[in-house]
Amino acid sequence: MNSPLPSLQQTGIHTLADIPRVYAGTRADHPALIFENRISTYSQWDERSNQVAQGLMAALSAPQAHFGYLAKNSDRFFDVYLGAAKSRMVIVPVNWRLAAPEIAFIVDDAQVEMLFVDRAHLPVVQAVRAQLPRLKTLVCIDGPAEDCLDYDAWLSLLPAIDPATAAIADDTVIQLYTSGTTGLPKGVQITNRNIVAGLGMVDHADIGRWHPDDVVVVPLPLFHAGGSTFGMYAPYVGGSIVILRETQAGLILEAIRKWKVTKFGVVPAVLAAMLNHPDCVTTDFSHLEQVVYGGAPIPVDLLERAIKTLKCDFLQMFGMTESTTVGTVLKPQDHDPANPDRLTSCGRASSGVELKIVGPDGAELPAGETGEIILRGPFITRGYWNRPEATASAIRDGWYFTGDAGFLDTNGYLYVRDRLKDMIISGGENIYPAEVESALSRHPDVAEVAVIGVPDPKWGEAVKAVIVPRASRTIDPHEVIAFARSQIAAYKCPKTIDFVDVLPRNAAGKLLKRVLREPYWKDQSRQVG
Secondary structure (H helix, E strand, O other): OOOOOOOOOOOOOOOOOHHHHHHHHHOOOOEEEEEOOEEEEHHHHHHHHHHHHHHHHHHOOOOOOEEEEEOOOOHHHHHHHHHHHHHOOEEEEOOOOOOHHHHHHHHHHOOEEEEEEOOOOHHHHHHHHHHOOOOOEEEEOOOOEOOEEEHHHHHHOOOOOOOOOOOOOOOEEEEEEEOOOOOOOEEEEEEHHHHHHHHHHHHOOOOOOOOOOOEEEEOOOOOOHHHHHHOOHHHHOOOEEEEOOOOOHHHHHHHHHHHOOOEEEEOHHHHHHHHHOHHHHHOOOOOOOEEEEOOOOOOHHHHHHHHHHHOOEEEEEEOOHHHOOOOEEEOHHHOOOOOHHHHOOOEEEOOOOEEEEEOOOOOEOOOOOOEEEEEEOOOOOOEEOOOHHHHHHHEEOOEEEEEEEEEEOOOOOEEEEEEOOOOEEEOOEEEOHHHHHHHHOOOOOEEEEEEEEEEEOOOEEEEEEEEEEOOOOOOOHHHHHHHHHHHOOHHHOOOEEEEOOOOOEOOOOOEOHHHHHHHHHOOOOOOOO
16 A cells, blocks of 8 residues: 655655645745756756656556656766656666676666667667567657667657646655666665655764755766666755766866865775876865765875865765665764774664664574664555566565675674675676576686675776686686677676686585685675675
């Protein structure tokens, strides 16, 4: 049964769709979206998202139908995202870094009927379109293209009338794909209720003080929960977002200089790249109030350099796609280089978050004991699209079983120690070994393969493949990596390869990845990046 959505602020914002509606009335001429040299006010954003909503309702089969977005970051994403929210349709952002077979799988799995795409990625779509019988319409967001509607021309034919559909709490608004241990991506359904709960972190000051004068850089990919969620915090309070096409240190620094940025969000590896960039020494950071980071703890030496250079607050968020990025927060007061142990923590539970550490039997463990991290609250996904078994396994009695292992100290600070599902995090990207193993196993000279994460000073972890070649075969590791790149996204491919005669297994034949990982991690204090 659907329960009504709560009002978050005294502003009339009850759901994602209300953000441009409200501020078109109260801050009509204030910049909402800044992308390269294009600035859109709240009034313009409201009108365009109305037009998109009208176009979606005309083109798609029914409420909650799926459409895709395959393009690098752009202000057009926010047009269509809010158009989805206003029309009760579901946007499916597709990772543009994926290989063609992976893109085809996601578009087909989500039953996408319409796809917004940029010209750079249109050839990939056209190459696999014969495999996508449900895909009826292509709209090119950055200019005319063959066999594709031009976004501006398409928009100009649509009325800027708000469809004013009623917000339903359990409607899916955005479906984000995350890989799984089976090797096949799963669509995480994020609902109105989940989004409202995530925006509530701003109301409770869990992620610092946000205000209408905020100018926030959004460099993270918008196909990630971190990008699409973080990108809505500033609009929620009537501020401005600066959307960067890609996550590049130079572009972030340029935006900070040009737009007098107050906040931005990155992974620690990108922060380090910013500090090492030659433009860092000439950048004025005096307007900067806060840096939000996630994906990995921040090394003490990096924090010390960042504090000295940026002179602002630092805040870490720990969450995942399935929790709408909500989980724990390590607040600015905890970022003290004199307390390095606290910096290896992910912080304490955010407002409204129930957090427990449980053993294999599901029983809660006391402080200091390591077990599986589980979360509960209104931010937890309704489940995986068309994956009832995976949903039932991950979500039990409202608790999301993260697959991460960690412990709580006596003050409630969470420390992540390992991943029960073998996931590798490299530069903030989630990589699942089973997906990489599946790709490498297609190589004709590979008999067996195991993929593990090994320490990397820049990215936290790097992907390593351990391969048993077929009998009498000699394999060039560079050729294997090139083969992998034809099957999966480049960032998932192994950086290094070891060749062995046999993989370690127990008496039951189960692969012992811990034996493969141990030599690389034995001198590390943390067993994850």
